[in-house]
Amino acid sequence: MSGGQQGGDPTLPLWRAAVLLRVLTLLFALGIIARHLAEYRRPWLALVMAGVMTVWTVAVAVRYLKPTEKLLAFAVVDLAVCCAVMTSSRLVLTPLQLHGEPVPLVPTVWVTGVVAAGAVAAGPVAGGVFGGVVAAFNFGVRGYVDTDLTRDLMLLVGVGFVLGLAASSSRRSAARLATALRTEAATAERERLARSIHDSVLQVLAHVRRRGAELGGEAAALATLAGEQEVALRALVSSAPTTSESGQADLGARLKLLETGRVSVSVPATAVPLPAATAGELTSAVREALANVDRHAGAAAKAWVLLEDLGSDIVVSVRDDGVGIEPGRVAEAEREGRMGIAGSLRGRIADLGGSVTLETAPGEGVEWELRVPRSR
Incomplete structure (x- = not known):
């Protein structure tokens, strides 16, 4: 009992x-x-x-x-x-x-x-x-x-x-x-923080973005960074709680939080419910793929995240328009002990019973396809 x-x-x-x-x-x-x-x-x-x-x-x-x-x-x-x-x-x-x-x-x-x-x-x-x-x-x-x-x-x-x-x-x-009361309390606190952030941090970031763009030079680069953080912060404070009382999480809502000025996220209009642990692992895998874009795709590269609900399978595609990956480079990185792809990305998806597909070529960008069964 x-x-x-x-x-x-x-x-x-x-x-x-x-x-x-x-x-x-x-x-x-x-x-x-x-x-x-x-x-x-x-x-x-x-x-x-x-x-x-x-x-x-x-x-x-x-x-x-x-x-x-x-x-x-x-x-x-x-x-x-x-x-x-x-x-x-x-x-x-x-x-x-x-x-x-x-x-x-x-x-x-x-x-x-x-x-x-x-x-x-x-x-x-x-x-x-x-x-x-x-x-x-x-x-x-x-x-x-x-x-x-x-x-x-x-x-x-x-x-x-x-x-x-x-x-x-x-x-x-x-x-x-008890779960409903916790959700209500979390929502109320989130709304309070959203108001506070909107009245302070977001206004400062918006001001830095505008003034940096006007000044140009190094200030313009700072303006770009401020603009990206402004977009990400707005998405964070405006999002609804992503976990329901039954322990299901909306994967689409979680992925939308990753959207920035350089990252575009497309999800279905309806919720894509998954067990909270599964949604968390998939989100972490996508975050790792986007981190690789920041590290290796080039300063001007942009990324696109697409979520598809195929019924029995959930497919998340992460694509960028960067410099791409040389043939054999991924295997070489794994042999050198760099665990970003092998551990954080492929390992997470394998633990969920899914598969990872990579398509890339020099100068053609990179596309990761993460496929996970809805029920194992």
Whole structure:
């Protein structure tokens, strides 16, 4: 089960209800014991079991009201205690009370509390299993099967399953709410930073770009750099969060953040959802390819990034109009231990189960095609 996370366990109300059920059923069981005490074969043992149930109810109440990740193990111990108390009925009740004129077993409905505990602790399957175990002991202690006991079986298993579904739904809803709140907070902070950056850094970069272009010379080169950073920063602060609540990321939105004055990025109009880790690796590979453009393609080279969603495959092309690569130069770089292409680019794509294709010639620029399957 989910542990005691910040903000409290979302199933705590269900645990409180389970504890309340255990207390109410204990009172009922004590009343049944008092009603039939004089009729039992071993009244003293019935009183001992009443004490055991009372002490154990206090113990489970304390434990269940402080949910942790190890609560399922405690619930299994709780199940063992309940089944042991049920089994004691064979010593407490007379044969006639067990078979001929049935009298409720010693714990009577008190044992239903453990079914609720198992369901809340570990979900619908565990709830059904706990209910089945209690019903099996009910059959075993009685020594026969009839309609009433079969009805109890269906009720115990059904209640355990339904309560487990409720607990699982509660945890999922709490997780989605927490993710939504984090996304909302991140979006609000991003908007605040965007306003601050727009009012300060972007205005300064725009001023440097204009004045540098007017002055010419070395100032013009600085103006070009300022313009590229202005474009990149505007794309960054205007972009929406790229990761959804389900852990999917829009690869197109992430690639658009790489756009600058020298880099043009084209993506589909609709989102291209991928697991966040896959989108991150692909983005890093594209960033490495663009870094190679900066290092080797020439000062005036431009680059184009094209994202295509082919359904079963995702294809990203990175092309530049630079000086190109001499034949055999890539293999030589890998032999020399330069891991930019071999490690950061080809290694990343290989880890995703994809492939990398290179097309280049001296003076003809470079084109990388990164192809990754949507699902491995």
